[in-house]
Amino acid sequence: MKHGFMGKILRVDLSKDRISFDEPEESFYRRYFGGRGLIAYFLLKELEPWVDPLSSSNKLIFACGPLTGAPISGSGRNSVGAKSPLTGAYGEAEAGGFWGTELKRAGFDAIIVEGKASSPVYLWVRDGNVEVKDASHLWGLEIKKSRETLRKDLEDSSVKVAQIGPGGEKMVRYASVINGMSHVAGRCGMGAVMGSKNLKAIVVSGSRDVSVSDPEGLRQLAQWMVRNVKDVAYNFHNYGTGASMDAFEETGNLPVRNFRDGEFPGVDLISAQAVKESVRVGMGTCFACAVACKKEVKVEEPWNVDPVYGGPEYETLAALGSNCGVDDLKAICKANELCQRYSLDTISTGATISFAMECFESGLLGEEDT
Numbered sequence: 001m002k003h004g005f006m007g008k009i010l011r012v013d014l015s016k017d018r019i020s021f022d023e024p025e026e027s028f029y030r031r032y033f034g035g036r037g038l039i040a041y042f043l044l045k046e047l048e049p050w051v052d053p054l055s056s057s058n059k060l061i062f063a064c065g066p067l068t069g070a071p072i073s074g075s076g077r078n079s080v081g082a083k084s085p086l087t088g089a090y091g092e093a094e095a096g097g098f099w100g101t102e103l104k105r106a107g108f109d110a111i112i113v114e115g116k117a118s119s120p121v122y123l124w125v126r127d128g129n130v131e132v133k134d135a136s137h138l139w140g141l142e143i144k145k146s147r148e149t150l151r152k153d154l155e156d157s158s159v160k161v162a163q164i165g166p167g168g169e170k171m172v173r174y175a176s177v178i179n180g181m182s183h184v185a186g187r188c189g190m191g192a193v194m195g196s197k198n199l200k201a202i203v204v205s206g207s208r209d210v211s212v213s214d215p216e217g218l219r220q221l222a223q224w225m226v227r228n229v230k231d232v233a234y235n236f237h238n239y240g241t242g243a244s245m246d247a248f249e250e251t252g253n254l255p256v257r258n259f260r261d262g263e264f265p266g267v268d269l270i271s272a273q274a275v276k277e278s279v280r281v282g283m284g285t286c287f288a289c290a291v292a293c294k295k296e297v298k299v300e301e302p303w304n305v306d307p308v309y310g311g312p313e314y315e316t317l318a319a320l321g322s323n324c325g326v327d328d329l330k331a332i333c334k335a336n337e338l339c340q341r342y343s344l345d346t347i348s349t350g351a352t353i354s355f356a357m358e359c360f361e362s363g364l365l366g367e368e369d370t
């Protein structure tokens with residue numbers, strides 16, 4: 001493999017405690033292109049159509065693209081895919097952060113997790129070496145405590161961790177997979193599939209270079225992005241996602257009270273501009289990205305919100321805010337933090353709550369159900 005990929009895919013069968021490696025031809029990578037292309041290929045080729053998504057027969061795939069790990073904005077991303085326990089169909093979610101880059105530096109373009117461990121485990125992947133390690137002491141821990149414990153156990157505070165919290169362990173059908181503290185592969189219940197395999201975390205560390213065919217050209221492009229980010233990505237750079245919520249509301253495109261209403265007068269209280277003015281304490285980023293669109297929020301009263309869990313994206317502001325009729329920004333920030341701690345998708349969590357609220361209002365749920 002000349003450039004773009006490491007040329008190796010890791011397979012771990014947790015039922016058989018077996019580790020193996022695929023080394024596809026370059027033509028395979030050119031055809032399927034990494035990320036969700038690889039995920040779709042392996043799921044369609046290797047899964048029987050009747051597979052229960054939460055059974056050991058499902059496969060959970062983490063996959064990088066050709067640019068993952070290349071030093072340019074937007075490249076720090078990876079996909080996570082499996083048959084979805086939420087939809088029963090193809091499921092895939094994507095996350096930014098630093099984990100995908102580190103996986104490539106550790107020597108792998110993707111990890112295919114098969115089977116189910118007999119007790120909680122985590123994978124430890126370092127520069128081509130792979131171990132399945134006991135995670136009994138981590139099971140039940142929230143994201144922050146779990147990462148702290150893993151880094152302490154491995155005596156390395158720089159390892160990158162993709163993991164589930166209690167939501168994934170309990171196989172909530174919309175549980176997410178979180179890398180770092182706030183980079184979330186949220187959709188389709190990939191965290192539930194991870195929990196069904198008794199897999200708490202995948203920890204990666206690598207020191208290899210990700211090869212690109214034209215390093216100088218890429219460097220110039222990356223520098224152009226740094227110089228021009230304020231022009232080409234003004235809103236994302238200054239506010240993150242959610243800067244256009246007022247426009248969405250005006251055009252009836254904002255989810256309001258389980259999509260029953262088209263207007264939400266409190267939209268300016270929960271937009272990204274409001275986040276910046278009232279609760280934002282910083283902007284984080286992903287590997288090599290000049291956009292730096294990741295909000296970090298801190299709240300001290302009436303609840304404590306820990307900034308390490310980031311801040312609410314547009315989808316979260318809408319799902320846990322306007323879609324639930326909530327215009328209390330601090331409450332949304334707290335709900336976002338709880339979802340991150342437990343590894344729950346904020347969109348599906350908000351949609352579930354708003355659905356329950358509507359059921360209550362229409363008498364389908366009563367006091368005794370709440």
Ligand code: SF4
Pocket residue numbers: 073074075076096097236284285286289290291292293294
């Ligand atoms: S910082 Fe924002 S724009 Fe850059 S890769 Fe991460 S999510 Fe994408």
